Amino acid sequence: MLLQTQSITKEFGKLRAVNHVSLDINKGDIHAIIGPNGAGKTTYFNLITGYHPATSGKVLFKGKEITHQPAYTRCTLGITRSFQITSIYPKFTVYESVLMALLSHRKVTLKFFSSANKFFKEKVWNILEDVELANQADTLGDSISHGDKKRLELAITLGTEPELLLLDEPTCGMSSDETESTMALIQKLSAERGITILFTEHDMSVVFGIAKRISVLHQGTLIADGSPQAVRASEEVQKVYLGGTA
Ligand SMILES: Nc1ncnc2c1ncn2[C@@H]1O[C@H](COP(=O)(O)OP(=O)(O)OP(=O)(O)O)[C@@H](O)[C@H]1O
Numbered sequence: 731m732l733l734q735t736q737s738i739t740k741e742f743g744k745l746r747a748v749n750h751v752s753l754d755i756n757k758g759d760i761h762a763i764i765g766p767n768g769a770g771k772t773t774y775f776n777l778i779t780g781y782h783p784a785t786s787g788k789v790l791f792k793g794k795e796i797t798h799q800p801a802y803t804r805c806t807l808g809i810t811r812s813f814q815i816t817s818i819y820p821k822f823t824v825y826e827s828v829l830m831a832l833l834s835h836r837k838v839t840l841k842f843f844s845s846a847n848k849f850f851k852e853k854v855w856n857i858l859e860d861v862e863l864a865n866q867a868d869t870l871g872d873s874i875s876h877g878d879k880k881r882l883e884l885a886i887t888l889g890t891e892p893e894l895l896l897l898d899e900p901t902c903g904m905s906s907d908e909t910e911s912t913m914a915l916i917q918k919l920s921a922e923r924g925i926t927i928l929f930t931e932h933d934m935s936v937v938f939g940i941a942k943r944i945s946v947l948h949q950g951t952l953i954a955d956g957s958p959q960a961v962r963a964s965e966e967v968q969k970v971y972l973g974g975t976a
């Protein structure tokens with residue numbers, strides 16, 4: 731098991747957004763967290779990355795407690811969430827953006843930019859090829875298409891060399907073609923780089939298409955967890971969420 735939450739809880743004032751969620755995330759899995767709007771999916775992710783402190787409960791990564799570790803420490807350990815590229819490096823090229831991500835992750839200062847570039851060149855190209863952005867390497871971040879921005883977002887994320895990658899609605903706003911290629915890419919990253927993927931998604935065809943395991947949140951509470959077949963068959967899940975459409 732790679733990550734474990736033990737009875738993790740997050741309260742915002744009187745609202746309990748995440749309610750005693752105990753869950754194991756297995757290494758190498760593509761694991762979906764689903765549930766209606768406001769179910770607590772994003773908040774749960776924020777408890778894992780350390781963006782929000784937990785009200786109570788524990789988070790363990792590779793068996794070590796990280797509940798009180800700050801977000802940057804968790805990132806150094808290998809827990810990464812996808813970044814919003816639009817707010818990061820729009821004036822850098824695609825190539826430079828990925829290089830920057832690698833440099834900041836390895837704590838290389840810009841003083842050594844040119845020697846670092848030589849050192850990391852191969853890694854950058856490797857990532858760009860993986861996400862199929864090599865042909866856009868010299869294009870500025872803000873002049874590529876929406877779908878390519880999402881790919882760049884993933885490329886930058888890969889620059890932090892994640893072991894556990896959290897993707898919150900990775901196909902949001904994409905056409906069905908873009909959705910399909912993004913999901914194929916996520917499967918490739920999982921298979922070839924051995925990255926464990928935890929993702930949220932509202933499109934059930936995407937979820938049931940690639941998830942090996944699915945956990946369902948409803949009003950902050952985990953109401954089902956298991957194989958796609960088991961979750962689809964759960965009466966409670968049908969009642970509160972899938973409603974017979976899946
Ligand atoms: N920073 C915050 N302060 C106060 N309440 C919050 C905060 N973040 C989330 N909430 C509340 O916590 C609950 C869970 O929200 P969350 O964003 O985790 O749901 P979600 O499952 O990600 O929903 P969606 O599918 O719409 O993205 C909601 O009622 C939301 O309004």
Ligand SMILES: [Mg+2]
Pocket residue numbers: 771772773898
């Ligand atoms: Mg959300």
